[in-house]
Amino acid sequence: MIEVKGLVKNFGAKRAVDNISFSVRRGDILGFLGPNGAGKSTTMKMITGFITPTDGTAIVDGHDVRRDPVAVKRVIGYLPESAPAYGEMTVGEFLGFIAGVRGFRDAEARAEKVERAIRLTHLESVRHQTIETLSKGYRQRVGFAQALLHDPPALILDEPTDGLDPNQKNEVRALIKSMASEKAVILSTHILEEVEAICTRIIIVSQGKIVVDETPAEFRARQPGARLDEIFRSLTVGDMA
Amino acid sequence: MICTIFKREFLGYFRTPVAYVFLIVFLTASVGLAFFLGNFFKNNAATLESYFLFLPWLFLFFAPAAGMRLWAEEKRSGSIELLFTLPVTTTQAVLGKYLAAWAFLALAVVLSFPMALTVGYLGDPDWGGVLTGYVGAIFMAGAYLGICSLTSALTRNQVISFVISFVVCLVFVFLGWSVFNGALGAVLPVGAVDFVANCGFIPHFDPFMKGIIDPRDVIYFLSVAGITLFINVVVLER
Ligand SMILES: Nc1ncnc2c1ncn2[C@@H]1O[C@H](COP(=O)(O)OP(=O)(O)O)[C@@H](O)[C@H]1O
Numbered sequence: 019m020i021e022v023k024g025l026v027k028n029f030g031a032k033r034a035v036d037n038i039s040f041s042v043r044r045g046d047i048l049g050f051l052g053p054n055g056a057g058k059s060t061t062m063k064m065i066t067g068f069i070t071p072t073d074g075t076a077i078v079d080g081h082d083v084r085r086d087p088v089a090v091k092r093v094i095g096y097l098p099e100s101a102p103a104y105g106e107m108t109v110g111e112f113l114g115f116i117a118g119v120r121g122f123r124d125a126e127a128r129a130e131k132v133e134r135a136i137r138l139t140h141l142e143s144v145r146h147q148t149i150e151t152l153s154k155g156y157r158q159r160v161g162f163a164q165a166l167l168h169d170p171p172a173l174i175l176d177e178p179t180d181g182l183d184p185n186q187k188n189e190v191r192a193l194i195k196s197m198a199s200e201k202a203v204i205l206s207t208h209i210l211e212e213v214e215a216i217c218t219r220i221i222i223v224s225q226g227k228i229v230v231d232e233t234p235a236e237f238r239a240r241q242p243g244a245r246l247d248e249i250f251r252s253l254t255v256g257d258m259a
Numbered sequence: 260m261i262c263t264i265f266k267r268e269f270l271g272y273f274r275t276p277v278a279y280v281f282l283i284v285f286l287t288a289s290v291g292l293a294f295f296l297g298n299f300f301k302n303n304a305a306t307l308e309s310y311f312l313f314l315p316w317l318f319l320f321f322a323p324a325a326g327m328r329l330w331a332e333e334k335r336s337g338s339i340e341l342l343f344t345l346p347v348t349t350t351q352a353v354l355g356k357y358l359a360a361w362a363f364l365a366l367a368v369v370l371s372f373p374m375a376l377t378v379g380y381l382g383d384p385d386w387g388g389v390l391t392g393y394v395g396a397i398f399m400a401g402a403y404l405g406i407c408s409l410t411s412a413l414t415r416n417q418v419i420s421f422v423i424s425f426v427v428c429l430v431f432v433f434l435g436w437s438v439f440n441g442a443l444g445a446v447l448p449v450g451a452v453d454f455v456a457n458c459g460f461i462p463h464f465d466p467f468m469k470g471i472i473d474p475r476d477v478i479y480f481l482s483v484a485g486i487t488l489f490i491n492v493v494v495l496e497r
């Protein structure tokens with residue numbers, strides 16, 4: 019479903035992403051881990067067509083993001099880091115706008131998509147509130163609703179639980195898990211327990227390179243008895259310097 | 260797509276009181292200048308020329324005010340990442356937003372129409388001239404907003420966006436301003452001065468005020484908008 023081939027991104031002299039390749043099938047939840055600044059967001063921005071790779075490409079549902087970015091954007095649901103939205107719109111207006119841009123022309127189809135997204139993310143109580151007046155947790159849910167609205171086969175979530183309280187984190191994880199069976203999901207995080215809880219696969223990046231690509235069980239078996247974050251630390255020491 | 264983006268952006272002006280303040284200040288300023296500086300009544304001629312006369316100067320403030328948020332705000336808030344991961348092309352997004360700002364400024368201009376009715380009531384105006392004046396003002400607004408949309412894409416700060424727009428528009432106004440051209444005439448040959456004046460806004464707006472729609476003037480304003488919007492797309496895709 020999502021095939022990433024040799025992605026590279028340079029910012030000036032700095033190489034933020036260095037030859038990253040992997041693929042994600044439907045039903046997979048890929049945990050994309052790494053310390054801050056490892057290149058997770060940059061990789062996701064390239065897959066979703068927001069920034070152009072220096073080299074390499076990503077193929078999503080058969081569409082090459084460099085040749086046909088709009089086709090890729092059609093099949094991806096993307097939650098950017100910190101869930102940006104148009105703060106002066108109400109939740110309902112905002113989701114209606116997303117549905118319109120996503121090509122749901124007729125008012126009935128649009129309303130139905132908006133209702134479904136609101137129901138899935140439990141936004142009923144704030145639908146008439148402007149987004150800028152919402153708490154962080156609700157704003158994150160609006161970002162989710164926006165990403166899920168068109169029921170995309172590929173979901174890309176950049177730190178979806180960042181800044182949420184433990185209850186909200188669990189809720190978001192449950193939501194991701196419930197949708198994952200028929201979707202290809204990539205979620206980035208720097209929280210290891212999160213990966214343990216829901217991911218079917220782990221990729222750890224450090225300084226723009228993949229250092230680990232395996233199942234959570236394999237990862238745990240690396241140092242039996244050690245805490246996950248100890249293994250993590252030993253693998254990403256380069257970033258601490 | 261363009262339609263959905265247009266609608267969001269246009270209605271967006273009215274989500275805050277800023278739009279109403281904008282419209283009221285614009286109407287007060289434009290009509291006020293026409294009455295007090297333009298000798299609206301003393302002219303004895305029932306035309307709106309004294310209203311249109313000040314528009315190129317008023318647009319210097321109001322076009323940047325209407326256009327400054329178009330891209331700067333998207334960049335500041337980060338929503339640009341949302342917009343450009345939705346299935347729209349950069350060109351569609353640029354056009355949708357630009358047309359919304361244009362429609363908003365055109366609305367401000369058209370709202371002065373009661374003044375045209377006053378003129379009609381007091382005298383016997385040349386309605387043809389009133390109409391072409393409005394058409395010209397709207398085309399001219401399109402050129403101003405092309406510039407403002409472009410400069411707004413260069414920064415994430417609305418104030419900086421306003422200032423750059425103002426300066427660039429000011430250059431276009433000065434190029435065609437008779438006083439400036441008169442000064443230029445002292446140092447440059449007539450042909451060169453004509454050429455410079457032709458690049459400015461005012462000489463292309465003048466005929467509209469006098470009731471003439473010259474296709475060359477229409478093409479001029481549309482080209483300024485077209486070229487700036489093209490660069491706007493390039494800047495965003497960079
Ligand atoms: N627009 C940019 N310009 C310059 N450097 C950038 C830009 N975006 C990210 N970087 C750099 O690229 C590296 C990777 O960043 P990012 O992908 O955001 O990391 P992560 O999401 O893993 O925390 C960081 O060192 C960051 O400073």
Ligand SMILES: [Mg+2]
Pocket residue numbers: 055058059060099176
């Ligand atoms: Mg990040």
